Amino acid sequence: MNGATPSSADEIDALFRGAIRSGQLGDGERLPTVRQTAHDFGVAQATAAKAYKSLERDGLIVTRTAAGTRVAPGASRAPQAVIEHARALAEASEGALISLEDTIAILRAVWRTEATRLPR
Amino acid sequence: MNGATPSSADEIDALFRGAIRSGQLGDGERLPTVRQTAHDFGVAQATAAKAYKSLERDGLIVTRTAAGTRVAPGASRAPQAVIEHARALAEASEGALISLEDTIAILRAVWRTEATRLPR
DNA sequence: AATCTTGTGCTAGCTTTACAGCACAAGCTC
DNA sequence: GAGCTTGTGCTGTAAAGCTAGCACAAGATT
Numbered sequence: 001m002n003g004a005t006p007s008s009a010d011e012i013d014a015l016f017r018g019a020i021r022s023g024q025l026g027d028g029e030r031l032p033t034v035r036q037t038a039h040d041f042g043v044a045q046a047t048a049a050k051a052y053k054s055l056e057r058d059g060l061i062v063t064r065t066a067a068g069t070r071v072a073p074g075a076s077r078a079p080q081a082v083i084e085h086a087r088a089l090a091e092a093s094e095g096a097l098i099s100l101e102d103t104i105a106i107l108r109a110v111w112r113t114e115a116t117r118l119p120r
Numbered sequence: 121m122n123g124a125t126p127s128s129a130d131e132i133d134a135l136f137r138g139a140i141r142s143g144q145l146g147d148g149e150r151l152p153t154v155r156q157t158a159h160d161f162g163v164a165q166a167t168a169a170k171a172y173k174s175l176e177r178d179g180l181i182v183t184r185t186a187a188g189t190r191v192a193p194g195a196s197r198a199p200q201a202v203i204e205h206a207r208a209l210a211e212a213s214e215g216a217l218i219s220l221e222d223t224i225a226i227l228r229a230v231w232r233t234e235a236t237r238l239p240r
Numbered sequence: 241a242a243t244c245t246t247g248t249g250c251t252a253g254c255t256t257t258a259c260a261g262c263a264c265a266a267g268c269t270c
Numbered sequence: 271g272a273g274c275t276t277g278t279g280c281t282g283t284a285a286a287g288c289t290a291g292c293a294c295a296a297g298a299t300t
Contacts, residue, residue, distance in 0.1 A: 008287075014221075018229030021222055033246060044289045049248065066246050066297040078226060079216045082209070086223070086230045089205040096199045100231050101134075102141055103206070104224050106198060109138030110206045111220050128258075153276060164259045169278065186267040186276050 006041055012051035020060050020071055021078040022086070031061065031069045126161055132171035140180050140191055141198040142206070151181065151189045 006012045019025045031052075032040065038048040052069060055061045063069045093103040126132045139145045151172075152160065158168040172189060175181045183189045213223040 014225045014228060017222060018225035018227070021218075022226045022229040024229055024233070034248090035246075044291090045247095046249085046290090047288060050287095052247080063247065064297080065248085065295075066244085066299090068246070078218060078222075079212070082212045082216055082218060082223070083226065083230065085205065085209040085212045086227045087233075089202070089209050090227065090231045092199070092202045092205045094231075096202055098141075098198060098202060100228065102137060102198075103202070103231075104227065105134045105138035106142045106203065107138070107206045107210065107224065107227065108134065108220065109142040109144055110203065111210045111214075111223075113144070113207075113210075154278090155276075164261090165277095166260090166279090167258060170258095172277080183277065184267080185265075185278085186269095186274085188276065 007043065009043075009047045009050040009054070012037065012041060012043070012048060013054045016051070016055055017058075017060060020055075020076050022083055023076050023078070025071050025076065027071055027073050027076055029071050031071070033068060127163065129163075129167050129170040129174070132157065132161060132163070132168060133174045136171070136175055137178075137180060140175075140196050142203055143196050143198070145191050145196065147191055147193055147196055149191050151191070153188060 006015050016025070016031065025031070031037070034045055034048045034052060037051075038045045041048070052061065052063065056063055059072055060075045061069050062072045089103065089107070093100075098106075126135050136145070136151065145151070151157070154165055154168045154172060157171075158165045161168070172181065172183065176183055179192055180195045181189050182192045209223065209227070213220075218226075
């Protein structure tokens with residue numbers, strides 16, 4: 001469905017979360033202002049703020065009131081192995097013309113295999 | 121947050137989509153009835169039906185009115201390589217204590233690297 | 241100290257989505 | 271053909287989430 005432009009607080013949350021944990025946004029790096037993000041994605045300020053709030057609750061970012069929002073020190077720690085596996089999966093899927101959403105569905109299914117199971 | 125029990129049409133859609141494309145539900149295999157699924161997940165029938173409708177639109181399942189719903193022939197075709205990469209990623213993430221939701225966020229971020237980019 | 245920046249909080253209204261519960265239609269089974 | 275199974279459709283109701291726009295507080299900047 002989408003994959004280009006987030007349109008809800010959760011999606012914006014996930015977008016930055018991914019950027020941080022994948023290292024695209026490094027330690028201490030500054031995020032766009034709430035207003036800017038709201039404008040970029042065409043959502044209300046309250047929606048962007050909500051996403052930032054969620055990220056802060058999880059310790060991924062630090063906000064200081066007039067100094068903007070920055071990636072929390074040590075937040076971008078996702079082991080390189082994970083990132084590389086993610087990249088490999090992305091390439092394999094795109095090569096097989098499988099959409100991002102479908103790839104995520106597969107990942108979810110595989111994830112369950114090693115813990116929970118289908119109610120079946 | 122969740123990861124155990126889907127609570128919306130989209131999530132039920134994704135659950136079965138993943139089960140099918142990952143091969144957990146094979147060609148021709150029967151899905152639970154709409155009523156059963158609604159009951160299992162504690163949602164309204166209309167919600168489960170909506171998910172099934174979406175899956176059918178995408179050609180993943182075939183519904184025949186009194187004979188139930190089955191996986192469409194040839195729908196479970198997700199290249200083995202993709203599934204294996206997904207499994208590898210799942211293991212790496214779980215080993216690093218990274219949640220499913222975070223792993224998905226990372227995957228999304230990595231996905232974009234090879235096509236779109238952050239609006240920045 | 242004055243001013244600009246930026247995160248936060250609020251209200252009211254709208255849209256989307258799920259719920260409950262039932263009725264119906266198509267078709268399988270015996 | 272009778273009856274059960276199962277997907278579909280309908281109604282009205284309720285809850286959740288987003289929008290828009292503004293006001294405020296904390297702090298950076300000059």
